[in-house]
Structure formats: C-alpha cells, structure tokens
Amino acid sequence: MTPLQTCLLVSALLFAVGFAGAVTRRHAILVLIGIELMLNAANLNLIAFWRFGPNPEALTGFIFVLFSMALAGAEAAVGLALVIAIYRHKKTSNLDEVKELKG
Amino acid sequence: MFDKLDQIFVNALHWLASFLPEAWRPLVSALICIAVILVVFPTLFALVTVLERKGLGRIQNRYGPNRVGIPFTKIRLAGFGQFIPDGMKMLTKEDIVPRAADKAVHFLAPVVLLIPILLAYSVLPFGRNMSIADYDAGLLFFLAVGGAVEISVFMAGWSSRNKYSLLGAMRAIAQMVSYEIPLILSAVTVVMIVGSLNLNEIVRHQDQFTFGIAHWHVFTPWGFVGFALFFIAALAESNRTPFDLPEAESEIIAGYFTEYSGFKFALFFLGEYLGMFAISGLGITLFLGGWTAPFSFLTWIPSWIWFFAKLLVIIFVFIWIRGTLPRLRMDQLMNFAWKFMLPLALVNILVAGVWHFMGAGALRWLVCSAIIFGAYAVLGRGLMHNQKLGKRIYKFAE
Amino acid sequence: MSPFFIITAVVTLLGAVFAMSLRNLVHCALAMAVAFSGVAALYLQLDAQFVGFAEILVYVGAIAILIVFAILLTRSGETPVKSVLTSGWWAGIAVTAMVFTTLGWAILNSSATPKEIPAAPVATVKNLGDALMTKFVLPLEIVALVLTLAMIGAVLIALKEDKSENSGRKP
Numbered sequence: 303m304t305p306l307q308t309c310l311l312v313s314a315l316l317f318a319v320g321f322a323g324a325v326t327r328r329h330a331i332l333v334l335i336g337i338e339l340m341l342n343a344a345n346l347n348l349i350a351f352w353r354f355g356p357n358p359e360a361l362t363g364f365i366f367v368l369f370s371m372a373l374a375g376a377e378a379a380v381g382l383a384l385v386i387a388i389y390r391h392k393k394t395s396n397l398d399e400v401k402e403l404k405g
Numbered sequence: 406m407f408d409k410l411d412q413i414f415v416n417a418l419h420w421l422a423s424f425l426p427e428a429w430r431p432l433v434s435a436l437i438c439i440a441v442i443l444v445v446f447p448t449l450f451a452l453v454t455v456l457e458r459k460g461l462g463r464i465q466n467r468y469g470p471n472r473v474g475i476p477f478t479k480i481r482l483a484g485f486g487q488f489i490p491d492g493m494k495m496l497t498k499e500d501i502v503p504r505a506a507d508k509a510v511h512f513l514a515p516v517v518l519l520i521p522i523l524l525a526y527s528v529l530p531f532g533r534n535m536s537i538a539d540y541d542a543g544l545l546f547f548l549a550v551g552g553a554v555e556i557s558v559f560m561a562g563w564s565s566r567n568k569y570s571l572l573g574a575m576r577a578i579a580q581m582v583s584y585e586i587p588l589i590l591s592a593v594t595v596v597m598i599v600g601s602l603n604l605n606e607i608v609r610h611q612d613q614f615t616f617g618i619a620h621w622h623v624f625t626p627w628g629f630v631g632f633a634l635f636f637i638a639a640l641a642e643s644n645r646t647p648f649d650l651p652e653a654e655s656e657i658i659a660g661y662f663t664e665y666s667g668f669k670f671a672l673f674f675l676g677e678y679l680g681m682f683a684i685s686g687l688g689i690t691l692f693l694g695g696w697t698a699p700f701s702f703l704t705w706i707p708s709w710i711w712f713f714a715k716l717l718v719i720i721f722v723f724i725w726i727r728g729t730l731p732r733l734r735m736d737q738l739m740n741f742a743w744k745f746m747l748p749l750a751l752v753n754i755l756v757a758g759v760w761h762f763m764g765a766g767a768l769r770w771l772v773c774s775a776i777i778f779g780a781y782a783v784l785g786r787g788l789m790h791n792q793k794l795g796k797r798i799y800k801f802a803e
Numbered sequence: 804m805s806p807f808f809i810i811t812a813v814v815t816l817l818g819a820v821f822a823m824s825l826r827n828l829v830h831c832a833l834a835m836a837v838a839f840s841g842v843a844a845l846y847l848q849l850d851a852q853f854v855g856f857a858e859i860l861v862y863v864g865a866i867a868i869l870i871v872f873a874i875l876l877t878r879s880g881e882t883p884v885k886s887v888l889t890s891g892w893w894a895g896i897a898v899t900a901m902v903f904t905t906l907g908w909a910i911l912n913s914s915a916t917p918k919e920i921p922a923a924p925v926a927t928v929k930n931l932g933d934a935l936m937t938k939f940v941l942p943l944e945i946v947a948l949v950l951t952l953a954m955i956g957a958v959l960i961a962l963k964e965d966k967s968e969n970s971g972r973k974p
Contacts (some may be wrong), residue, residue, distance in 0.1 A: 303911075304920070316819055318899050319820055322823060323822065323901050325899065326889060326895040327888065335870060338835065339819050353851065354920055359925075364854060364931065371854075371861050371969075372946050376950050382869055385959055386961045395877045398889055510830070542852055545860065549860035549864065560833065563875075571875075582865075602928050673940065
C-alpha cells in the first residue's frame with residue numbers, strides 16, 4: 303500500500319467515525335462534533351493528495367485546506383449559536399424532541 | 406575571544422554529539438537541548454518566585470523572605486534559598502482530590518497545561534544560532550500552542566465540580582481568548598515589516614545599527630505601540646495583575662485551581678510562570694531585538710547574555726506592575742480588550758503599512774506618529790465616555 | 804509508512820471514536836480535541852507545516868473551546884441517564900458501514916492514485932503568501948466577507964431577547 307493509500311484510508315476511517323456519530327447520537331452538539339470530524343477527514347484527504355499528487359508546487363490543495371478550515375470555523379460558530387437559540391426556546395437540545403415547527 | 410563565548414553552547418552541543426555515530430546525532434542533540442531547557446527555565450522560575458516575593462515586599466514597604474539560606478548547612482543567602490523549602494513543601498503536601506471530581510480530567514489538567522508551554526520554548530532564539538527548532542512559521546507555532554492552554558484551564562475548572570472553579574475557569578478563558586486577538590495583531594505588524602514568520606529572521610532584521618543605535622522594532626512608532634499592546638496582552642494571557650481576576654485570592658479564592666493541592670498545584674504554578682517567561686521571550690524576540698545589543702559598541706557581550714538580561718528586565722517590570730496597579734473588573738477587562746486594544750491594533754497595522762511604503766526619512770516618522778496619536782486620543786476618549794466620575798450615589802442605603 | 808505515522812493515526816482514530824461514543828459530553832469534547840491534535844500531527848508528517856499549526860490554532864484553540872462553551876450554555880455538562888442514541892441508530896451504523904466500504908474499495912482499487920512519490924514540496928510561507936495574493940485573492944476576500952457575516956450572524960442568533968420576555972408583564 304502506497305503512503306497515499308494509507309493516508310486516504312485513515313481519512314476515510316475518520317470520516318466514517320464522524321458520520322456514525324453524527325447520525326446516531328441524540329444531542330445536537332454531538333452532531334456538530336461529528337461534522338467537525340468529517341471536515342477534518344476531508345482536509346486530511348486534500349493534504350494527502352497535495353503531498354503525493356502530481357503538482358505540489360502549485361499549492362492548490364494547501365490553500366484549499368486553509369479556506370476549508372476558515373469556513374469550518376465559521377460554520378461551527380453559526381451552528382452552535384443555532385443550538386443555543388433552540389435550547390433557549392425549547393429547553394432541550396435533544397434532536398428527537400425538536401421535530402416540530404410549532405411553538 | 407568573545408565570539409567563542411557567544412557560541413559556547415552551540416560548540417559544546419556539537420562536541421557532545423560528535424561522540425555518537427551520524428544517525429543518532431540529531432536525536433541526541435535535540436534531547437540535550439530539551440534537557441537544558443528543562444533545567445534552566447524551572448531554575449529561573451524558582452529564582453523568580455523569590456525575587457517576586459522580595460520585590461513585592463519592598464514595594465509594599467516590608468521585607469520579603471530574608472532568612473532562608475541553603476537548608477541543613479550554615480550558608481546564609483538572605484532569603485534567596487526560599488525556593489528550596491517551598492519546593493519541598495509542595496512536593497510533600499497531601500494530594501487531595503474532591504470526591505465528586507472527575508478523576509481523569511482532574512489528573513490530566515496540569516499535564517495539558519505544561520506540554521504546550523514547554524513546546525513553545527522550542528522556537529525562541531536564545532542567542533545567535535541558538536533556537537532548537539527553526540520552523541519557517543515559528544511565530545505561528547508559538548501562538549498556536551499558546552492557544553492550546555485554554556483547554557487545560559477549562560479542564561481544571563470543570564473537573565473540580567466547584568462553582569467557583571468553573572466560574573474562574575470561564576472568566577479566565579474569556580479573558581485569554583479576548584486578549585489573544587490584540588496579541589496576534591500586534592505580532593502581525595512585525596511580520597508585515599520583516600516579511601517572514603521565522604523568529605531567527607525577525608531577530609536578524611533587528612541586527613543593524615544606525616548612528617550606533619540598533620534597529621529594534623520598539624524604536625519605531627508602530628513598534629512602540631505594538632510592544633505596548635503586546636505587553637498588556639501578555640499580562641492578560643498569563644493572568645497577572647492587573648488582569649488576575651480569575652485567580653485572585655480576594656475574588657474567587659483561587660479560581661480554577663482551587664481544588665488542586667500539592668504537586669499538581671506546583672505544576673500549575675510552574676506552568677503559569679513558564680508561560681510568562683515564554684511570552685516575554687516572544688515579546689523580546691519580536692520587538693526588543695532578541696539577542697542583539699542595543700548599541701553598536703556593546704556587541705562584544707555574548708548574545709545569550711543579552712537575551713536573558715532583557716528577560717530579567719521584563720520580569721522585573723511584571724513584578725513592579727503587580728505591586729503597583731489595582732485589579733480590573735471583568736467588564737472593564739473586556740471593554741479594554743475589545744473597544745480599545747483591538748481598534749488600536751488595527752490602526753497599528755495601517756501605520757505599519759504606511760511606514761513600509763513611505764520612503765526612509767523624517768516624514769514617515771511624523772506621519773505615523775500623528776496617526777497613532779490621533780487614534781489613541783480618539784479611542785481613549787471613547788472608552789472614557791460612559792464613565793461618570795462624580796459624587797457617590799447610594800441606591801438603597803440612606 | 805513509518806511507525807510514527809501509524810501511532811499518530813491510531814491516536815487520532817481512538818480520539819474520534821471516544822468523541823462519538825462517550826456518555827458525558829465534556830469528555831466527548833476533550834476527546835475531540837485529542838483527535839484534532841492527532842490530525843495536526845499527521846499534517847506535520849505530511850510536510851504541511853503551516854496547515855498543521857493553523858489546525859492547532861483554529862481547531863484546538865478556538866473550535867474546541869466554542870463547543871465546550873456551548874455545552875455549558877445548554878446545561879449539558881452532566882452525564883445523561885437516558886439513552887444517548889437516537890431512535891433508529893442501527894440504520895445509521897448500516898449506512899456508515901456502506902459508506903466506509905465504498906470509500907475503502909475506491910481507494911484501494913482506483914487508478915487515480917499515482918504510484919511514484921514526488922519529492923517533499925517546499926511550502927514556505929512566502930510561496931503561500933504569493934499564491935494567496937495573486938492566484939487566490941478572490942477566494943481570500945470572499946472568505947473574509949463570509950467570516951464577518953458568520954460572526955455577525957452568530958451573535959445575532961444567540962443574542963438574548965429581553966423585550967419578548969417582558970412584554971405583557973405588569974410593572
């Protein structure tokens with residue numbers, strides 16, 4: 303297995319773990335943690351392809367990852383603000399209970 | 406001869422490593438450097454605790470500790486051996502963990518505090534050719550591991566299951582996060598002018614002399630303001646007075662390390678002072694010329710002596726400020742960071758840009774100083790706007 | 804790959820698994836911080852220094868703290884007593900297994916993965932700055948705009964509304 307395939311498998315495994323958590327846990331914040339892990343897995347994938355790919359001097363993958371991190375931070379901030387707002391309104395952060403638009 | 410003295414540690418390291426085969430040399434020289442840092446800086450910490458107690462005592466018109474010499478001998482050191490019994494006391498105290506505390510997190514918090522701070526020492530240049538890791542993005546590494554300290558503060562405060570600890574931890578994290586931004590923005594001005602994030606390059610940029618005075622960044626308008634902002638933000642990052650609300654005894658017992666005793670408390674204490682030294686070291690590297698001499702006729706003094714002399718001066722100023730200034734309230738702290746320091750740091754970046762693009766000469770000094778002074782006056786007025794200082798009104802008592 | 808890489812990868816994956824499976828939310832957040840540090844160490848081994856340091860600064864230093872603050876503001880700090888898994892969690896596990904199988908098969912059998920390893924690229928900060936200011940200046944400005952909007956939006960969404968709570972109450 304080439305080093306590239308090792309990195310990609312690690313990233314796929316990390317993605318699967320994040321996905322499993324995001325889909326199976328009840329608490330809204332844990333879903334956000336799962337989303338952050340998935341974003342990290344995607345960034346790892348990009349860096350692995352930048353490093354072992356054909357044209358690393360162009361720095362395209364590198365800069366893609368920098369922008370991805372900035373946007374992940376923005377998305378985490380807005381997502382957590384939403385969770386806090388929902389908690390304030392419904393007094394719960396349990397995703398099984400927050401399933402009606404009424405109220 | 407003085408050149409040899411300047412490079413004495415580098416040559417000693419090469420000589421020690423030359424006993425081993427080629428393949429082992431990088432690892433062993435790194436280990437030797439790590440061991441030296443682990444010896445030098447905790448020793449400096451021990452000395453600084455004594456200096457602080459004596460210094461604070463003198464400022465408060467009393468003697469500090471003045472009796473302890475080296476225990477079990479007859480050597481009298483007028484109080485400078487105080488750190489030996491202090492260390493022994495901390496090591497032998499009983500380690501009390503509250504019953505409801507989260508044991509794993511409570512145990513790991515001091516460890517998680519020390520590791521990033523010790524990592525931060527690896528990029529500081531202590532002398533000519535004397536930094537352990539010469540990263541291309543060394544400044545970013547330092548700032549990144551400085552930000553990782555906040556996790557440890559949270560772990561300590563939350564795992565103690567004590568409302569005072571949690572409150573102290575939340576206050577400390579809010580303060581650290583707020584003051585990180587002026588810290589980073591004032592470092593950005595240095596990066597703009599030097600053109601590199603490499604700390605050795607930043608020091609080399611200050612190693613030139615005009616009329617016998619060195620090109621330290623603090624001698625320029627943007628550098629002066631940058632250093633002032635950096636220094637205040639460094640005080641806040643290391644939770645020193647006047648920003649020690651999260652850990653002051655009269656406020657919140659001891660904040661996030663209320664429930665720690667014995668060796669874990671010693672580790673927190675050590676971590677806090679080592680953090681103070683590290684960030685002072687970064688301030689010296691960025692603004693005060695690192696290991697360079699201030700005047701060209703003093704360049705014969707070895708570079709590492711200059712670095713540690715500047716470090717001691719800054720530590721003395723930290724202690725001086727601790728003994729002199731009162732504490733800021735939480736809302737005053739946050740107002741100061743967001744409404745004064747952040748706009749002033751942004752104006753400083755503008756001024757650094759103006760400085761770079763105007764040619765060398767007296768005009769740029771005038772223009773940059775004028776912009777900074779105008780911004781400082783406007784922001785200062787804005788901050789004082791809501792303060793109505795007048796006769797005291799009692800709302801409920803008569 | 805070198806044993807160091809394997810150890811770092813194992814630590815990262817363990818951190819991720821603990822982050823998704825522990826009952827206490829704060830422990831999950833701390834395990835997530837460990838996973839992020841592991842990913843930063845992986846970046847450093849792939850010669851992506853700037854991204855590794857930025858990962859520690861952004862993820863461990865800011866996003867982990869943000870998640871911890873949100874956990875405390877939604878009063879979820881205690882260990883829950885009821886089940887922590889949502890209803891229909893087995894479907895989620897099945898879909899995850901299918902996703903991982905597809906990804907693994909694609910990685911191992913794809914022809915897009917080249918066989919020879921190029922030399923370690925030199926991603927100096929100077930080259931990064933040049934690229935950001937010449938080729939990627941439009942995404943840079945757009946990301947700045949997006950971050951400002953996200954910050955304003957997050958503050959607005961999480962702001963406490965005093966008026967709606969006090970309306971209709973007698974003075």
